[in-house]
Amino acid sequence: MSGDTATTTTTRRLTPDRELVAAVLASGGEDLRKCMQCATCSAVCELADAKNPGPRKEMLWAQWGLRDRLMGDVDPWLCHQCGDCTLRCPRGARPGDVMAALRRECVIHYAAPHAFGRWVNQPRSLVWIALGAAGVLAAAAVAWQASGVANVELAMAGPRTVFPFWTWLPHWLLGTVFALLLAFDVAVLARGARRFWRDMNTASPSPQPSPRVAGRGGGLPPARGLGASWRAAFRRIVWHEDFGLCAQSHARRTSHLLVVYGMLALWLTSLWVVTARWNPLLEGLVYPLGFWNPWKLLANLAGLSVVLGATLMLVERGERPATAGATRYADGALLGFLLTIVLTGFATELLHFLRVEPLRYAVYAVHLVSVFAFLWVLPYSKLAHAVYRTLALVHAERIGRGQR
Numbered sequence: 008m009s010g011d012t013a014t015t016t017t018t019r020r021l022t023p024d025r026e027l028v029a030a031v032l033a034s035g036g037e038d039l040r041k042c043m044q045c046a047t048c049s050a051v052c053e054l055a056d057a058k059n060p061g062p063r064k065e066m067l068w069a070q071w072g073l074r075d076r077l078m079g080d081v082d083p084w085l086c087h088q089c090g091d092c093t094l095r096c097p098r099g100a101r102p103g104d105v106m107a108a109l110r111r112e113c114v115i116h117y118a119a120p121h122a123f124g125r126w127v128n129q130p131r132s133l134v135w136i137a138l139g140a141a142g143v144l145a146a147a148a149v150a151w152q153a154s155g156v157a158n159v160e161l162a163m164a165g166p167r168t169v170f171p172f173w174t175w176l177p178h179w180l181l182g183t184v185f186a187l188l189l190a191f192d193v194a195v196l197a198r199g200a201r202r203f204w205r206d207m208n209t210a211s212p213s214p215q216p217s218p219r220v221a222g223r224g225g226g227l228p229p230a231r232g233l234g235a236s237w238r239a240a241f242r243r244i245v246w247h248e249d250f251g252l253c254a255q256s257h258a259r260r261t262s263h264l265l266v267v268y269g270m271l272a273l274w275l276t277s278l279w280v281v282t283a284r285w286n287p288l289l290e291g292l293v294y295p296l297g298f299w300n301p302w303k304l305l306a307n308l309a310g311l312s313v314v315l316g317a318t319l320m321l322v323e324r325g326e327r328p329a330t331a332g333a334t335r336y337a338d339g340a341l342l343g344f345l346l347t348i349v350l351t352g353f354a355t356e357l358l359h360f361l362r363v364e365p366l367r368y369a370v371y372a373v374h375l376v377s378v379f380a381f382l383w384v385l386p387y388s389k390l391a392h393a394v395y396r397t398l399a400l401v402h403a404e405r406i407g408r409g410q411r
């Protein structure tokens with residue numbers, strides 16, 4: 008080159024993903040295209056800064072269908088849906104709802120099989136899911152009876168009271184079916200979590216911890232180590248601190264805490280009872296448990312907590328401007344599953360106490376089908392947020408975006 012200044016221009020072809028755009032438009036982000044990039048939403052969002060002007064940048068990426076950028080993006084998961092941006096948007100583009108739609112798309116994107124994840128998130132799939140769950144449980148019961156050794160359960164039960172229903176679906180058989188479902192959930196979520204973590208690290212790599220930078224008190228906040236990031240994220244989750252940061256979402260903290268801790272207690276008591284036969288701490292436990300048994304009391308209190316929290320959530324959703332389409336369905340489906348499981352559990356308990364037959368068996372069957380369906384769709388449902396949001400919070404701490 009003869010003294011000319013060489014200028015290199017790098018051209019990168021962006022490939023819009025039409026499926027993503029269509030899914031966001033159908034999942035509560037139907038006003039996405041109204042966005043004119045005025046940045047009002049970034050000005051009001053407490054998560055935004057000069058380098059991360061969300062949710063404006065997500066609005067642009069979603070309009071363009073930039074799946075690669077959006078799926079590893081940590082910001083939709085840091086958003087706690089306070090609604091401030093949606094309230095202030097001069098174009099009515101509802102950026103808060105677009106963030107919710109992106110979280111839903113992220114769950115489907117990382118779930119396997121992908122097509123099944125999209126299918127189960129459609130309202131019309133619900134009846135097939137219920138029929139499938141009932142079919143599998145019925146097949147397990149029939150196979151058990153056909154094996155000709157059903158009486159073994161009676162013999163194993165010894166002096167316990169054994170009811171007719173439980174000779175068809177003994178606890179160990181139910182425990183086995185549900186344990187297989189849980190293994191499926193863990194496998195799907197672990198695969199999705201691994202890919203999500205990889206993509207987040209590619210999209211926003213964490214700076215290395217540096218005492219030199221940390222000591223200056225300026226510039227970028229220092230990155231945390233992995234252990235410290237987990238601890239900081241855990242603290243935020245335990246008290247749902249992020250909900251307390253915004254006046255609009257402050258009330259949601261109570262309902263979420265009631266549901267989360269109620270569910271955790273229900274998981275614990277279920278696990279405890281299912282493993283009763285092998286659990287040395289439950290020596291002498293005779294099923295069914297008496298009303299004043301501590302595990303029964305804990306389960307009942309946990310059920311009340313879930314019902315109260317889920318009801319508060321439904322009321323809050325009714326008061327908020329309606330979100331559309333699949334995001335609304337995803338929220339409603341999770342609350343519907345939780346309420347069905349807990350209310351049929353309470354009804355079974357009451358009918359059992361009153362010995363109302365055969366209604367108690369019918370209600371118990373609905374309860375079991377609900378639990379099966381819930382566990383089946385769990386990795387594709389809104390409950391998967393617990394995994395993805397936790398990882399995003401840990402990553403945010405690692406890249407210095409966790410401190411407030």
Ligand code: SF4
Pocket residue numbers: 041042043044045046047048049062063066095096097098099100101102
């Ligand atoms: S979403 Fe609304 S507030 Fe945000 S940049 Fe677009 S038009 Fe502006």
Ligand code: SF4
Pocket residue numbers: 051052053054061062085086087088089090091092093102103106
């Ligand atoms: S809903 Fe709240 S937290 Fe989420 S992007 Fe909008 S202003 Fe930020």
